[in-house]
Amino acid sequence: MTDVARLAGVSHQTVSRVLNGHPNVREQTRLRVRAAIAELGYRPNKAARALVTGRSQLIGVVAQNSTLYGPASLLAAFEAAAAEAGFAVSVGRVNVLDRNSISDAVERHLDQRVAGIVVIAPTASANEAVGEVSAGIPLVTVDGDPERSTPLVTVDQAAGAFAATTHLLSAGHRTVWHVSGPSDWFDSLGRIRGWRTALETAGLEVPPVVPADWSASSGYRAGQMLARMPEVSAIFAANDHLALGILRAMSERGRRVPHDVSLVGFDDVPEAAYFIPPLTTIRPDFDAVAKETLELLLAQVSDGDVGAPQRTVAPSLVQRDSVAPPAE
Amino acid sequence: MTDVARLAGVSHQTVSRVLNGHPNVREQTRLRVRAAIAELGYRPNKAARALVTGRSQLIGVVAQNSTLYGPASLLAAFEAAAAEAGFAVSVGRVNVLDRNSISDAVERHLDQRVAGIVVIAPTASANEAVGEVSAGIPLVTVDGDPERSTPLVTVDQAAGAFAATTHLLSAGHRTVWHVSGPSDWFDSLGRIRGWRTALETAGLEVPPVVPADWSASSGYRAGQMLARMPEVSAIFAANDHLALGILRAMSERGRRVPHDVSLVGFDDVPEAAYFIPPLTTIRPDFDAVAKETLELLLAQVSDGDVGAPQRTVAPSLVQRDSVAPPAE
DNA sequence: TGCCTTGATGTTAGCGATAACAGGGCCTGT
DNA sequence: ACAGGCCCTGTTATCGCTAACATCAAGGCA
Numbered sequence: 001m002t003d004v005a006r007l008a009g010v011s012h013q014t015v016s017r018v019l020n021g022h023p024n025v026r027e028q029t030r031l032r033v034r035a036a037i038a039e040l041g042y043r044p045n046k047a048a049r050a051l052v053t054g055r056s057q058l059i060g061v062v063a064q065n066s067t068l069y070g071p072a073s074l075l076a077a078f079e080a081a082a083a084e085a086g087f088a089v090s091v092g093r094v095n096v097l098d099r100n101s102i103s104d105a106v107e108r109h110l111d112q113r114v115a116g117i118v119v120i121a122p123t124a125s126a127n128e129a130v131g132e133v134s135a136g137i138p139l140v141t142v143d144g145d146p147e148r149s150t151p152l153v154t155v156d157q158a159a160g161a162f163a164a165t166t167h168l169l170s171a172g173h174r175t176v177w178h179v180s181g182p183s184d185w186f187d188s189l190g191r192i193r194g195w196r197t198a199l200e201t202a203g204l205e206v207p208p209v210v211p212a213d214w215s216a217s218s219g220y221r222a223g224q225m226l227a228r229m230p231e232v233s234a235i236f237a238a239n240d241h242l243a244l245g246i247l248r249a250m251s252e253r254g255r256r257v258p259h260d261v262s263l264v265g266f267d268d269v270p271e272a273a274y275f276i277p278p279l280t281t282i283r284p285d286f287d288a289v290a291k292e293t294l295e296l297l298l299a300q301v302s303d304g305d306v307g308a309p310q311r312t313v314a315p316s317l318v319q320r321d322s323v324a325p326p327a328e
Numbered sequence: 329m330t331d332v333a334r335l336a337g338v339s340h341q342t343v344s345r346v347l348n349g350h351p352n353v354r355e356q357t358r359l360r361v362r363a364a365i366a367e368l369g370y371r372p373n374k375a376a377r378a379l380v381t382g383r384s385q386l387i388g389v390v391a392q393n394s395t396l397y398g399p400a401s402l403l404a405a406f407e408a409a410a411a412e413a414g415f416a417v418s419v420g421r422v423n424v425l426d427r428n429s430i431s432d433a434v435e436r437h438l439d440q441r442v443a444g445i446v447v448i449a450p451t452a453s454a455n456e457a458v459g460e461v462s463a464g465i466p467l468v469t470v471d472g473d474p475e476r477s478t479p480l481v482t483v484d485q486a487a488g489a490f491a492a493t494t495h496l497l498s499a500g501h502r503t504v505w506h507v508s509g510p511s512d513w514f515d516s517l518g519r520i521r522g523w524r525t526a527l528e529t530a531g532l533e534v535p536p537v538v539p540a541d542w543s544a545s546s547g548y549r550a551g552q553m554l555a556r557m558p559e560v561s562a563i564f565a566a567n568d569h570l571a572l573g574i575l576r577a578m579s580e581r582g583r584r585v586p587h588d589v590s591l592v593g594f595d596d597v598p599e600a601a602y603f604i605p606p607l608t609t610i611r612p613d614f615d616a617v618a619k620e621t622l623e624l625l626l627a628q629v630s631d632g633d634v635g636a637p638q639r640t641v642a643p644s645l646v647q648r649d650s651v652a653p654p655a656e
Numbered sequence: 657t658g659c660c661t662t663g664a665t666g667t668t669a670g671c672g673a674t675a676a677c678a679g680g681g682c683c684t685g686t
Numbered sequence: 687a688c689a690g691g692c693c694c695t696g697t698t699a700t701c702g703c704t705a706a707c708a709t710c711a712a713g714g715c716a
Contacts, residue, residue, distance in 0.1 A: 001672065001673070011695065011696045011697080012673085013674080013675095013697080014696080016673065016674060017674095017694095025695085026693085026694065029694080043435065043439055044672085045439070045672050045673065046439050047375050047379040047384060047440075047441050047671090047672080048379050048672035049672080049673055049674075050701095051373070051376050051671090051674095051700095051702065052673050052674045052700075053673085053701085056375060056440075058440070065404060065408055067397070067400060067401050067404055072395055076400075076421065079393070079419055079421045080393055080423075088418050088436060088440060090417065090419075091407055091418075092411065093408050093411055095408075107371065108416060109416075111371055111374045112374050112375070112384075113374065113375045216599040216601065216602035217601065217602065219602070241598070244603075245599075247604065248603070248604050248606075271543075271569050271572050271573075273544065274544035274545065274547070274573045274576050276575065276576050276579050329703070330702090338665075338666085339666050339667080340666095340703085341666065341703095341704080341705095342665060342666080344703065345665090347703095348704085351663095352663055352664060353663095354663090354665090373702050375701090375702080375703090376671090376701070376703040379703070379704095380670080380671050380702085380703050381704070381705095
């Protein structure tokens, strides 16, 4: 930086002012400094800046160490959004979403003097942990508890589930069964709520929830059970991989989809169009979630506290070939 | 830090020595300092340390912005491995793997004074870009060109493909067709090589490669073509999603897997066991790749240059129900 | 005894940036 | 013509840490 200042014939402080877009710099000086920067290939040292300002151009993300499609896509989308805004992203993976792991991960980020933290907290335990952590630093929760009063961005699970269920009902089915995700995930809860609401507003019977986790294997087990029940004609699966397991169970038992059983998934994984049959599903807009998250975070960074805004992003229905009117 | 020093009755430099495990500190002093640290809940400022040492405890990763299963799993595994070794990981996503994007991403990491950089460079263009960048900083390429003389870790694609092909041949098939990934990926090239070698060493005819990208949709198109050819009895797909597309094409044309056509994939995605039928596939060991990568990187960090070691990680065959002897 | 080595600790000087204040032109109003 | 601003720029201090050197006591050896 001193070299740049010398070459441009100014003080290092003026160089700093140019770098930070300070208004009170003469245009001519600004150009000279820029030229010197370019000539020397100078790049500012972020560590030094972080030291003196107390904040770096880094955003810390705390996420569960999983390759589940939803969280992974969200993370990728967020990294892209942050990069566009000139922020680097440091990811702190965590194996279990309990209090210790999360607060450890957050503190590791604090050590790096991150500008803000994003926690992907889709389960109840994660949510509690976040509650205790928030230590005077910009923080946004993604996929967390809608009841909590912190800045939060989520996919509108209930709306998606409502759309899926309504779509099945409008094909003529008398009721819709639901194979759910793990009960400690807010995503699962929201999807159950939307499904139930859709049935109730239609004045229909609400069958018991079939519990599962997010895996194809648990979907398969749930599917084996549902395949044995002739009265089941429509199923809303809490995600596409569950739906895949259900498809296999149906196929093994000779129940054809969509002829005998209609099925809707959730997530729109890239290969869902190539399931047998192609899966009708709900597509969350991860890019939108990432964008909103970054916006809320940066608002906190620049304006300090901004209350506890909550944003939800509406998912959309993708129609393929796994839904048909009931057989009879 | 000064507070800690005061409480422990020593100088700040001694605190620093304790923090860095310097040998020449009396045991008693060390304990006093540790107690003071714990009492005050002191955490060192990494930005200051990075400033004075010129290196941070950050590892930069450059990866393509995709949710492809392989790269995503690799990234997750690497983050876990790095966290275990006390390093944070900053991810620089890149939309296209060309020279500019990659060198931009690398320079952004350099600004952060990262301790080392990992580039996931599965394509030829990425590989070239890396060649020009390597600027006196520890750097490891993953999934790159085996011909290049830089530290490199890859999955042994050829060995996996060889195993898949041999497995199909030993079931009694007269030859094996291959649906390949994009031709600018080293992964594709390695898999083609392994497949070809297996056929040649068995003294068999080598059918033309069926080109595709990694998507289920391109697998479906390839599958439609292969389904029309009665002589095709065994297929090795370059990944599981291609295999999924092929399965659907076969199912639509009434060719049963594995009765009429046998199929092997690559990747072992979590849901592969729930395809119809469950897919026999090759499982790369991403954890091992991540571990080796970190090892090579840290070796460079501590010992300076260490030549250009290359490590390959052998994948394994996972047998399920998509392979059977030929029908006739 | 006295000099030299060694281990434990303290002191000082940066690392490369920004913040806060100081100062010198130039324009304005009277 | 001169005080009082506003621009623009420079000087100095500082962030929290580690490197390098300085210091001092204790012990080995001639």
